[in-house]
Structure formats: structure tokens, C-alpha cells
Amino acid sequence: MTIDAQILAALRGTHSVSGAELAGRLGISRAAIWARIEDLRKLGYEIEASPHHGYRLRHSPDLLLADDLASRLGDGCVVGREIHVFKETASTNDVVERLARDGAKEGVVVFAESQTKGRGRLGRKWHSPAGQGLYFSVLLRPKLRPVEATQLTVVAATALVRAIEAATTVRPVIKWPNDLLVGGRKIAGVLTELSAELDTIKHLILGIGLDVNQTAKDFAPEIREVATSLRIAGGESVSRPELATRILRELDRDYARICGGGFEGLADEWEARCTTIGQNVAIRIGERILKGRAESLDADGALLIRTQHGRLERIIGGDVTVEK
Amino acid sequence: MTIDAQILAALRGTHSVSGAELAGRLGISRAAIWARIEDLRKLGYEIEASPHHGYRLRHSPDLLLADDLASRLGDGCVVGREIHVFKETASTNDVVERLARDGAKEGVVVFAESQTKGRGRLGRKWHSPAGQGLYFSVLLRPKLRPVEATQLTVVAATALVRAIEAATTVRPVIKWPNDLLVGGRKIAGVLTELSAELDTIKHLILGIGLDVNQTAKDFAPEIREVATSLRIAGGESVSRPELATRILRELDRDYARICGGGFEGLADEWEARCTTIGQNVAIRIGERILKGRAESLDADGALLIRTQHGRLERIIGGDVTVEK
Numbered sequence: 001m002t003i004d005a006q007i008l009a010a011l012r013g014t015h016s017v018s019g020a021e022l023a024g025r026l027g028i029s030r031a032a033i034w035a036r037i038e039d040l041r042k043l044g045y046e047i048e049a050s051p052h053h054g055y056r057l058r059h060s061p062d063l064l065l066a067d068d069l070a071s072r073l074g075d076g077c078v079v080g081r082e083i084h085v086f087k088e089t090a091s092t093n094d095v096v097e098r099l100a101r102d103g104a105k106e107g108v109v110v111f112a113e114s115q116t117k118g119r120g121r122l123g124r125k126w127h128s129p130a131g132q133g134l135y136f137s138v139l140l141r142p143k144l145r146p147v148e149a150t151q152l153t154v155v156a157a158t159a160l161v162r163a164i165e166a167a168t169t170v171r172p173v174i175k176w177p178n179d180l181l182v183g184g185r186k187i188a189g190v191l192t193e194l195s196a197e198l199d200t201i202k203h204l205i206l207g208i209g210l211d212v213n214q215t216a217k218d219f220a221p222e223i224r225e226v227a228t229s230l231r232i233a234g235g236e237s238v239s240r241p242e243l244a245t246r247i248l249r250e251l252d253r254d255y256a257r258i259c260g261g262g263f264e265g266l267a268d269e270w271e272a273r274c275t276t277i278g279q280n281v282a283i284r285i286g287e288r289i290l291k292g293r294a295e296s297l298d299a300d301g302a303l304l305i306r307t308q309h310g311r312l313e314r315i316i317g318g319d320v321t322v323e324k
Numbered sequence: 325m326t327i328d329a330q331i332l333a334a335l336r337g338t339h340s341v342s343g344a345e346l347a348g349r350l351g352i353s354r355a356a357i358w359a360r361i362e363d364l365r366k367l368g369y370e371i372e373a374s375p376h377h378g379y380r381l382r383h384s385p386d387l388l389l390a391d392d393l394a395s396r397l398g399d400g401c402v403v404g405r406e407i408h409v410f411k412e413t414a415s416t417n418d419v420v421e422r423l424a425r426d427g428a429k430e431g432v433v434v435f436a437e438s439q440t441k442g443r444g445r446l447g448r449k450w451h452s453p454a455g456q457g458l459y460f461s462v463l464l465r466p467k468l469r470p471v472e473a474t475q476l477t478v479v480a481a482t483a484l485v486r487a488i489e490a491a492t493t494v495r496p497v498i499k500w501p502n503d504l505l506v507g508g509r510k511i512a513g514v515l516t517e518l519s520a521e522l523d524t525i526k527h528l529i530l531g532i533g534l535d536v537n538q539t540a541k542d543f544a545p546e547i548r549e550v551a552t553s554l555r556i557a558g559g560e561s562v563s564r565p566e567l568a569t570r571i572l573r574e575l576d577r578d579y580a581r582i583c584g585g586g587f588e589g590l591a592d593e594w595e596a597r598c599t600t601i602g603q604n605v606a607i608r609i610g611e612r613i614l615k616g617r618a619e620s621l622d623a624d625g626a627l628l629i630r631t632q633h634g635r636l637e638r639i640i641g642g643d644v645t646v647e648k
Contacts, residue, residue: 101421143610146470146471147471149470191521193526194519197641316522317522317523
């Protein structure tokens with residue numbers, strides 16, 4: 001952790017802490033502590049200083065700051081062991097892809113306050129306006145085969161729902177394979193991209209886009225009717241750093257779980273939260289349209305569809321429409 | 325095609341051609357033609373010039389030159405529509421990966437006279453000494469799902485065998501999934517790498533390493549007993565540009581074939597050339613070892629193994645050892 005992250009962690013862990021104690025713990029001078037506190041104040045942290053009690057953190061800004069996220073997450077997580085935040089980037093998945101090729105360890109997370117070329121599945125655009133959402137990508141190097149990559153989409157969707165439920169009153173459902181919906185409107189999406197040999201994943205990137213504090217007018221007219229945000233759905237704005245930290249913790253926990261062979265238990269939770277299961281659906285796969293009833297997930301996270309002809313088909317991706 | 329490639333194509337298409345005719349065809353001056361011919365001679369092309377007959381190509385050097393390869397291949401191929409040759413690079417797959425991310429069209433081929441970090445499957449090193457082998461990578465953007473990527477390994481192995489048989493007396497066999505053997509020794513390997521979303525291949529890179537003109541002493545001591553070259557196996561050196569052109573043509577033809585849904589026919593040819601089929605094998609997949617009889621390829625190019633317990637298992641990769 002950087003000095004700033006250590007200072008924030010110390011302030012969060014207690015009611016207040018003296019400059020002398022901070023200086024001693026971090027092994028730097030009281031003057032250096034004071035200078036760092038001044039810098040944190042400029043970023044928007046309200047830090048009270050009193051001669052008797054020392055420093056006290058009264059309020060954190062709704063900004064994504066790498067030091068702040070690291071301090072909130074603490075040590076011991078694989079997911080988030082290294083965090084970068086960009087003010088603006090083309091696509092966080094592309095940044096992580098470059099890091100991956102340069103040999104970065106799994107668990108690196110890249111956030112962007114806004115993306116100029118944020119994308120969803122199949123090259124679709126993901127609208128990513130500044131300061132209102134969480135747009136981030138996670139580098140993973142799971143010891144899985146490419147056909148098992150769907151497991152990570154399941155991990156991501158489940159972790160997102162759980163974190164949102166803990167932080168807000170909103171109760172999203174999962175639309176297979178990668179969307180979160182609230183009242184039928186899209187609130188989040190997961191883009192899973194992988195680099196692989198035939199039988200081995202070299203690395204996998206989870207790209208997550210979650211609409212947090214947008215109001216209706218923040219959405220472009222063409223998606224206003226189909227998109228929503230936590231603020232619209234829950235009626236109040238949400239602390240993005242707090243939510244981001246919860247999501248990373250859930251991701252870390254579930255990733256450790258599937259690495260230990262525990263995908264099955266997670267799949268049960270996923271199925272319980274997934275509105276697609278049990279529905280009659282039409283799935284567009286390239287130019288083919290398959291119709292049938294979504295029965296369940298299989299051991300690798302693929303969707304099992306009972307077709308009109310009674311056959312069971314295994315689907316790993318495609319565009320799902322629920323039939324009335 | 326560049327001017328040089330057009331001159332070489334013209335010289336190859338006829339016994340001899342006058343400077344005036346070349347100048348007319350290419351729309352440049354006779355002096356410019358003469359200057360380009362001088363440059364080609366410096367690269368090692370023996371081009372005779374006679375006042376009566378004009379220019380005549382007597383001999384091409386055993387060098388990989390982009391213009392020469394383009395001229396030999398001619399127009400109309402997807403594979404090889406753009407050819408780059410590096411004197412030395414870390415890995416041709418990495419170069420093509422960067423081109424792919426920059427939006428290059430499928431069919432781009434990158435050769436290197438030598439690679440400093442040539443690699444085989446699972447991060448293994450592929451020894452790539454200068455001037456003796458063919459080390460190249462092909463960018464493809466097939467409309468296939470990741471599970472179907474094995475089809476391209478089959479295309480590559482089959483095209484390699486066919487080109488080698490046409491150009492030499494050597495008769496290699498295929499060892500599933502990606503090696504060519506002669507007399508039990510490895511002569512070529514195919515590394516298939518893909519970038520994908522869950523259900524869609526974004527791009528796929530075929531990396532091919534073929535030992536052509538090495539003598540036994542050119543191999544590092546640790547691989548001398550297990551590796552061979554076309555020169556060792558066939559008793560004579562082979563023109564690398566000629567062989568490279570044949571391979572690209574075969575690849576182009578077979579790629580068009582599978583894009584048109586013709587994988588099944590190709591799989592039959594592959595099976596006939598594959599020594600793994602019909603053998604008792606042990607396959608290491610990660611830390612698991614599976615034993616059984618290799619029965620056949622399935623519709624996606626995966627190997628079907630009948631285990632000792634009579635079950636049929638579908639294998640898309642792994643290390644195969646033939647059991648005695």
C-alpha cells in the first residue's frame with residue numbers, strides 16, 4: 001500500500017489518531033504526515049485535525065481513487081491486489097489486456113471514471129459517462145479450459161448482485177448470460193474476454209459496467225427506455241468507492257471458491273437469481289435462432305435449453321429474448 | 325503488390341522480358357526498372373540481362389523476402405494477402421497479435437528468419453535458428469465458436485503435410501493435436517492461440533514452426549535426439565520460399581473449405597494421416613492423466629478417447645504419449 005492508502009486505512013480503523021502515532025506507524029516524519037493529509041484534503045477527504053485527538057476522517061469524496069480503494073479493501077485479497085484508476089480511457093478491458101500481455105499478475109483491477117470506447121458483448125457500445133457509474137476490468141488467470149470460462153461470468157454476475165443487495169435497497173435479477181436487470185431494465189453487464197490456447201486459458205478479463213448514480217436524463221435517448229441506475233431504481237445516490245469495494249470483495253471470495261472446485265454451489269445461487277431459467281426463450285446464435293425452455297445451468301455454466309423437439313441443447317452464449 | 329513483387333512475378337511468368345515491356349506494364353521508366361533490378365540482384369536474385377532478350381530470372385536466393393513471397397503467391401488468396409518478413413523477432417505470434425488488435429484483416433502472415441522467443445504449446449520454447457526453418461504466423465478471423473478452434477489446428481497440420489509431400493520426398497505423419505513427425509521425430513508444430521468472447525472467436529493466430537534445412541549439429545543437444553528437419557529426413561536442402569508458398573496456398577484452400585462448412589471432408593484426410601488414431605494413449609490434461617484408445621476426431625476436431633472403463637471422452641488438448 002502507498003503512504004496515502006496507509007494513512008486512510010489508519011484513519012478508517014479508529015475514531016481518531018495523532019500525528020505522532022501515524023508518523024511512528026508509517027516510519028515517516030510528522031511533517032510528512034501533515035503534507036500527505038493536506039494533499040488528501042485537496043482530493044476531497046474531509047479530515048479534521050484537533051490538538052487533543054489528532055486526525056479524524058469525517059467524509060470521503062465520491063471519487064474512485066486507487067489509494068482509497070486499496071485502503072478500503074485492505075490486504076489479503078487476490079482480486080484488487082493492485083488497483084489503477086484512469087480519469088478517462090478508451091476501454092478498461094483493453095488496458096488490462098495490455099497489462100496481461102506484459103505479464104501482470106492476476107487480480108489487477110483497472111477502473112475508469114469514464115470510457116470513450118466502453119464496449120459490451122459482440123462489439124456493442126457501453127455508454128460510460130464520467131463520475132456516474134462503475135466501469136472496471138479484472139485480470140484473472142484461472143486454471144480452466146476455454147469451455148469453462150462461463151464460470152467466471154457466473155462469478156461476476158453473482159458477486160455484483162450480492163454487493164448491490166448489501167449496499168442498496170435494489171434487488172437486481174440476472175438475465176443469462178451476462179446482464180443484471182431491475183424492473184426489466186438493464187443496470188449492469190459483464191463482458192468476459194479470454195486469451196487462450198486450444199485447451200488452456202492464458203488469461204481472462206472480466207469487464208464490468210454498472211450504472212450507479214445516473215438520473216434518467218443522463219442516459220442517451222436511445223437507451224433511456226431500457227436502461228436504469230441504482231439511483232433511479234433505489235431513489236438515492238450510492239457511494240461508488242464503497243460499492244466498488246464490496247464488489248471486489250465478493251469477486252475475490254467467489255473466485256477463490258471456484259478455484260477450489262466450488263463452482264457447483266455458486267451455480268445454485270446463480271440459478272436462484274436468474275430470471276432466464278424456467279422461461280420460454282428465443283436465442284440468436286450468429287444467424288441461427290433456437291427456441292425452447294431454459295432448464296438449468298450445466299457444470300460449466302452453460303445454459304441448457306429444452307428445444308421444441310424435446311432435445312436438450314447446451315448454449316454458451318447468444319442473445320436471449322424471453323418469449324411471452 | 326509492390327513494384328519489386330510485380331517485376332519478380334513478370335520474370336517468373338515468362339522465359340525473358342524486355343526492359344521496355346516491363347516499363348510499359350508497370351507504368352514506370354526503363355531507368356526505374358533497371359534500378360529495381362539492381363536492387364534485386366543485391367538481395368541475391370540472379371537476373372541475366374541481354375540486349376536481345378531482355379531480363380531473365382536464373383535463380384532466386386533461399387531467403388524469405390516479402391516481395392518474393394507475394395509474387396510467388398500471386399493475387400486472389402486470403403491467406404497471404406499481406407506478408408511481412410522480419411529478420412528477427414521475439415515471436416511471430418506476438419507480432420500478429422498486435423496487428424490483430426490494431427484491426428488487421430484476416431490473412432496477414434508474418435515470417436521471421438529467426439525468433440528469440442519462439443514458443444510452442446503451453447509456453448514451451450521453440451528453437452528458431454536463423455535461415456534454416458520456416459517460422460510464421462497467420463491471422464484468421466473465422467466465424468466459429470471457441471470450441472471449434474481445433475478445426476484450424478487440423479487445417480494447419482493437414483496443409484503442412486500436403487505441402488511437404490508436394491515439395492520433398494519426406495512423408496510426415498500427424499501426432500494429435502499439433503505436431504508433425506518423421507520417423508518418430510518432431511519436424512513441425514502448430515500453436516493455435518485465440519482471443520475470444522465466451523461464444524465468439526475475435527481472432528485466431530496459427531503459429532507454425534517447421535524445421536527445414538537444419539543439419540543434426542544445428543539442433544541444441546537437448547533436442548537432437550527428438551527433432552529432425554526436412555534436410556535430414558529427405559537428404560537434400562529445400563527452397564524455403566518455394567515451400568512457404570506451397571504451405572500458404574494449401575492453408576488458403578483449406579481455410580476457404582472449412583469456412584464453407586467443409587470441415588468434415590478435411591477431418592477424414594487428417595484422420596488418415598494421424599498416427600494417434602487407433603493407438604492406446606496416455607493424455608496429460610493439467611494434473612490429470614487419462615488413458616484409453618484414440619478412436620477418432622469429432623465434428624469440431626476434438627479427439628475421442630475410449631477410456632479403460634469404456635466411456636468415450638472428448639479431448640481438445642493435452643500431452644499425448646503413445647503407450648506400447
